[in-house]
Every structure is written in C-alpha cells, then in structure tokens.
Amino acid sequence: MNTSPHTLLVNPTITSRSSARFPLSLLHLAAALDRHGRSTVVDGNVDRDVVDATLRALDVDRFDAVGISVMGGPQMAPAIAVSRAVRERHPGLPIVWGGYFPTLYTDTALGASYVDYAIRGQGEETLPELLAALARPDRDVSRIAGLSWKDTDGHLVHNPNRRFTMDDPGVVLPYDKLGDPRRYLARTFLGERTVAHQAAIGCRFRCTFCGVAAMFGGTTRLPAVARLDRDLTYLKHHLGADSIQYVDHNFFDREEDMIPLLEVMARHELPWWCYARSDALLKLQESTWKQVRKSRLRMAYIGAESPSGAMLKDIRKGTRPDQTLEVAELCRRHGVIPELSFMVAPPENTEEETEQTFEFIRELKKINPAAEIIVYVYTPLPETSRHEKDRGKRPSTPLRDRHGQPVVFPTTPEAWTEKRWVDYACHADAPWVSDDLRRRIRDFVTVLRCRYPTVQDMRSPAWAKRGLSAMASWRYRRRRYDTPWELNLANRLVRLRLPQASGL
CATH class of the missing domain: 3.40.50.2300 (Response regulator)
Incomplete structure (x- = not known):
C-alpha cells in the first residue's frame, strides 16, 4: 500500500x-x-x-x-x-x-x-x-x-513569510499530468502552436497597485541558462510548439543577466511575447537588441499606466511618461510591437486624468501606429493587501465612491463574486467611476480598437477589419467618441478581439 x-x-x-x-x-x-x-x-x-x-x-x-x-x-x-x-x-x-x-x-x-x-x-x-x-x-x-x-x-x-526561492527541479514540468499537453497549444499571431511558459519569477519593482509586488515583495529570480535551454528544447521538439508566450511577471531584468538567456532563445528561434518595462528596454545596448531581434521577439507588453509623472511617482512605477514615448519609437525601429497598457479613472482628478490619457494615446499612435493600446480602470490594492515590507510606505488617499462614501472592500469570498467586485479585480470598473465617465471610456475604446484593430485578432477577416477602421477614422480624427452606434452595430457582426479580455 x-x-x-x-x-x-x-x-x-x-x-x-x-x-x-x-x-x-x-x-x-x-x-x-x-x-x-x-x-x-x-x-x-x-x-x-x-x-x-x-x-x-x-x-x-x-x-x-x-x-x-x-x-x-x-x-x-x-x-x-x-x-x-x-x-x-x-x-x-x-x-x-x-x-x-x-x-x-x-x-x-x-x-x-x-x-x-x-x-x-x-x-x-x-x-x-x-x-x-x-x-x-x-x-x-x-x-x-x-x-x-x-x-x-x-x-x-x-506564520512568518517564506523567503522567495527558485530551485531547478532538474527536469521539465510534469505536463503529462494534463493528459495530452498539445491541446494547450493555440493558434495566435505568433504562430500556429503557441505555448505559454514562465522562465523568470517575480519582479524587483514595487508598484502599489500590483499583485505581483504584493506577492513577491520586490524580488525576482531568473532561470539558469541550462534550465531555459532544456525547457525550450522540450516545448519545441517534443510538444511541437512554434512560438512562446512568456508569462514572466517582468521578462527583461538586468541586461548582463539577460544576454545569456537571449542567446539560448536565439538558437531556438521561437517567436515570442512577454511583459517588459520601458526603462529596461531603453537601457539595452545595440548589441543586446541584435540578440533580441535574433531571438524573434514580436511583441512586448509594457505597463505605461499614465501620462502623469506625478501619478507614476505616487504609484511607485519608477518610469516616466517620456520613456513611454521613447520606447514606442525604439520598438518601431527594431520591429517589435509595443503593447502599452494604461490605467484611466484614478480616484483623484478622475475625469481630467482620463482625458489626458486619451490624448497621450493619440500621441503614441502618431509615433508608432502599430503600437497596441490596452485601457484599464485604475483599481488599487487595499493597504492591507500590500506586501508587509510596503505597508505604510507612501499610503494612498482613502478611497471614496462617487457619492463620497468610503470604499469598503468585501470580507467574504462570496462577496468578491459580485459583479462590481469581479470588475474591480479585473480592472474594468471602480466605485468612484460615474456612469457618464464609464460610458466615455467605453466609447473611446470602441473607436480606438475599430480604428486600429489589434494584430492579435486571428478570427476577424482582413476585409472586415479594414472596413471597421475606415468607418472609425472620422470619429477618431475629430475626437467624436460619444455614442459610436454604427461601430457598436458593426461589432456585433465582426466581434473584434479584445486583448485585455482574452489575451493572446
């Protein structure tokens, strides 16, 4: 027994x-x-x-x-x-x-x-x-x-927290426990058989809104070169993967540590997608960018968050708005699509910050029309949910809803299943967002995604995306975002993909 x-x-x-x-x-x-x-x-x-x-x-x-x-x-x-x-x-x-x-x-x-x-x-x-x-x-x-x-x-x-570690098990993960692991490979814009993989774990930055920072406390670990080589060999030659979606919390860390990993990836030649930071990409030398191109990086998801330097400082992002503009141009030169995410409707200066973000996005699209834009609602973590090392540091202003009442977070798992809190967890809505602003954000996103359909959409035919882009062009050009009824109607037929809802 x-x-x-x-x-x-x-x-x-x-x-x-x-x-x-x-x-x-x-x-x-x-x-x-x-x-x-x-x-x-x-x-x-x-x-x-x-x-x-x-x-x-x-x-x-x-x-x-x-x-x-x-x-x-x-x-x-x-x-x-x-x-x-x-x-x-x-x-x-x-x-x-x-x-x-x-x-x-x-x-x-x-x-x-x-x-x-x-x-x-x-x-x-x-x-x-x-x-x-x-x-x-x-x-x-x-x-x-x-x-x-x-x-x-x-x-x-x-009990006390556990120290962060990353051990090499010496073998690939037990994918066979999932039955046929090949059924997890998907057709994406990267390839016909894209596989999800995590190489590094954690992030050294301490953004106050980020669950990764709350979980890992500003710590990160990169894989050994031998481990990455072993994993990619298995995924490519045993499972038949032809592209990789790296779900690392922050793929590009210190340049000197990244170079050996990029060399491994260049040998395997698997087109890839990852999370990255604008400041990390801007620091890469031309020789490193050569390795990035050889490794076939197609898209980097970059948390731009806001055009406001004050807000970026307040949330401890560690980047600046000008770096977002610079990285959009840098990616254009190197053939990498930047997927830039923004957080609108913060609790303070809610409408003003949102409109400034819309204008900043337009500026980015002039610099790099291929840049993909993801728009979320800013939903900060409660102070009690931050990592113990960060609690009390740069505390946020107490949150209040649109009626001026304090925001009270759920105290049971069942309460977290209510739609308003599911939306909060998904950065789709917040208690301080008015109906008018919610509609304004939704309409802007509709016009933007119709004017610039995402390259990640493998379902909608090219002619349909071209038609929607043409239909949305006058609204985008004249900033007429309100009530785009014709685009909403057309979307019922075309159903453009929403990367923030479905990812790759």
Whole structure:
C-alpha cells in the first residue's frame, strides 16, 4: 500500500477552453510534491465541469489534501463551488487555498468554513511541508513559513513569510499530468502552436497597485541558462510548439543577466511575447537588441499606466511618461510591437486624468501606429493587501465612491463574486467611476480598437477589419467618441478581439 502523501491540485475555471493555457502554477507545485509523494491535476479550463471532475477524482483515489489555486475575479465563483462540494462530500479532507487571492486577502479566504489553510506567496516548499505535518500525530503546522491557518478555537494564525526561492527541479514540468499537453497549444499571431511558459519569477519593482509586488515583495529570480535551454528544447521538439508566450511577471531584468538567456532563445528561434518595462528596454545596448531581434521577439507588453509623472511617482512605477514615448519609437525601429497598457479613472482628478490619457494615446499612435493600446480602470490594492515590507510606505488617499462614501472592500469570498467586485479585480470598473465617465471610456475604446484593430485578432477577416477602421477614422480624427452606434452595430457582426479580455 502506497502511504506517500497524495494531493489533488485544482485550477478552477477562469477562461474559455479555446483560451486555456498551461496551469503553470499547479505544474510547478506538482513537480515539488512529486519529490516525496504524488499529485493529480484537474484543470477547470479544460474540464469544464470542474466540480464534477474534482469529485470524480476524489472518488477513484485516496487523497490527503486538496489544493486550489485562486485568483480574484471570475475564478472566485468556481473556486467557492469546488471547495463547498469537496467539504460536503469529504468533510474531513483538508482544503488548501493558494495563489493571488489568499495571498492578498488572507483573512477573507480563511474566514470561509470551506478553507482550512491558506498559502501566502510561493507554495513549492510550503505545501509539501504542510502535507508532511498533517501526516504526523501532532499535526503541528506552527513552524511552516508562508502558511496561515485556524487554531482549535477558530482563531486565524499567520506564520512568518517564506523567503522567495527558485530551485531547478532538474527536469521539465510534469505536463503529462494534463493528459495530452498539445491541446494547450493555440493558434495566435505568433504562430500556429503557441505555448505559454514562465522562465523568470517575480519582479524587483514595487508598484502599489500590483499583485505581483504584493506577492513577491520586490524580488525576482531568473532561470539558469541550462534550465531555459532544456525547457525550450522540450516545448519545441517534443510538444511541437512554434512560438512562446512568456508569462514572466517582468521578462527583461538586468541586461548582463539577460544576454545569456537571449542567446539560448536565439538558437531556438521561437517567436515570442512577454511583459517588459520601458526603462529596461531603453537601457539595452545595440548589441543586446541584435540578440533580441535574433531571438524573434514580436511583441512586448509594457505597463505605461499614465501620462502623469506625478501619478507614476505616487504609484511607485519608477518610469516616466517620456520613456513611454521613447520606447514606442525604439520598438518601431527594431520591429517589435509595443503593447502599452494604461490605467484611466484614478480616484483623484478622475475625469481630467482620463482625458489626458486619451490624448497621450493619440500621441503614441502618431509615433508608432502599430503600437497596441490596452485601457484599464485604475483599481488599487487595499493597504492591507500590500506586501508587509510596503505597508505604510507612501499610503494612498482613502478611497471614496462617487457619492463620497468610503470604499469598503468585501470580507467574504462570496462577496468578491459580485459583479462590481469581479470588475474591480479585473480592472474594468471602480466605485468612484460615474456612469457618464464609464460610458466615455467605453466609447473611446470602441473607436480606438475599430480604428486600429489589434494584430492579435486571428478570427476577424482582413476585409472586415479594414472596413471597421475606415468607418472609425472620422470619429477618431475629430475626437467624436460619444455614442459610436454604427461601430457598436458593426461589432456585433465582426466581434473584434479584445486583448485585455482574452489575451493572446
């Protein structure tokens, strides 16, 4: 009889089956768990009835715990449904939540009766240690770093944070746990078989609005050259991937550390997409840009955030508006498409800042018409959700809704499933945004995306995109964004892709 710990890892549904990408966080956990036990993965993005798939897995095998990855937004409701179903069918089975939501809102997660443990930050060491502790007679979890739990009286206990690490498992991730991993390869503008991969982890910057900063506390780790080479060899030659979507939190770090990795990528010649910062790209020498071109970088997602230097300083972004303009031109010269994201409707000077952002976007499109633009609503994290090293530093002005009342964040997972809070987590709306401004933002985005259809749209025919661009040109030229009824009507037929909603 096999007595090694067996863990069921669940990725609740968060996207459509066609947009499903590798559940990389669970694969990293599985690799760590399998060193001293076993693991099984259920991916709700592929197994569409994630509750049924989870219960079926529990019925056919013995498990010592269920680990559920939870991100705020549309993943909350299925995460709750899975947890409740497991608790009802297997009341004694420990349920562990991990990921961004329990890291940022630990007390809220643990307040639910169906959550026994919450892992803050990385779980590759915390979860195996928890499984080992639960197997001992005393079940003592008090010394496990990065873990939050409930004592016998129901009080919440938060163990000290765990130090950030990045170990090389020596092998590729256990993709076979997903069945046929090739079904996760997708047709995108990068290639016919694009694969998602994470090379580096974390980000050294401390933006106050960013969940990555809250989780990793300004720390980052790059992979060893041998590891990246091994992973790309497997993805290209075993799975047949012809392009890569790097979901690193911030791909370009210090130039001297990046050069060996770019050399590996240049040898594999897989077109790629990544997250990047304008200041990092502007610092690259021409010799490094030569390697970037050889590695076939196609698009870089760059957080421009705002045309206001004061706001960029307030949110600790560390970049300047002029760098955004410079990087748009730099990318144009090197054949890289900059995908620039902006946060409109901040709590202060809401309408003025929004209109200034619209004008700044127009300036960017003059410099580089190929630049892609993503528009979000600015939704800062609560002070209590920031990393412990950042709490109290440059605190934001207390948030108030459009009626002047203080913004009160939800205190239960169920409340986070309300549409207004799902929208907040997805940077789609905020309590201080008026109906008129919400409509103004929506209309501007409609005119902009019709005038400049995204290159990422592989579904809409070229003639339709050209027609929409022509229809929107007069509105864009004259700044007539309000009520673009004809574009909304045409969009019902063409249905242009929205990168901020569906990504690659």
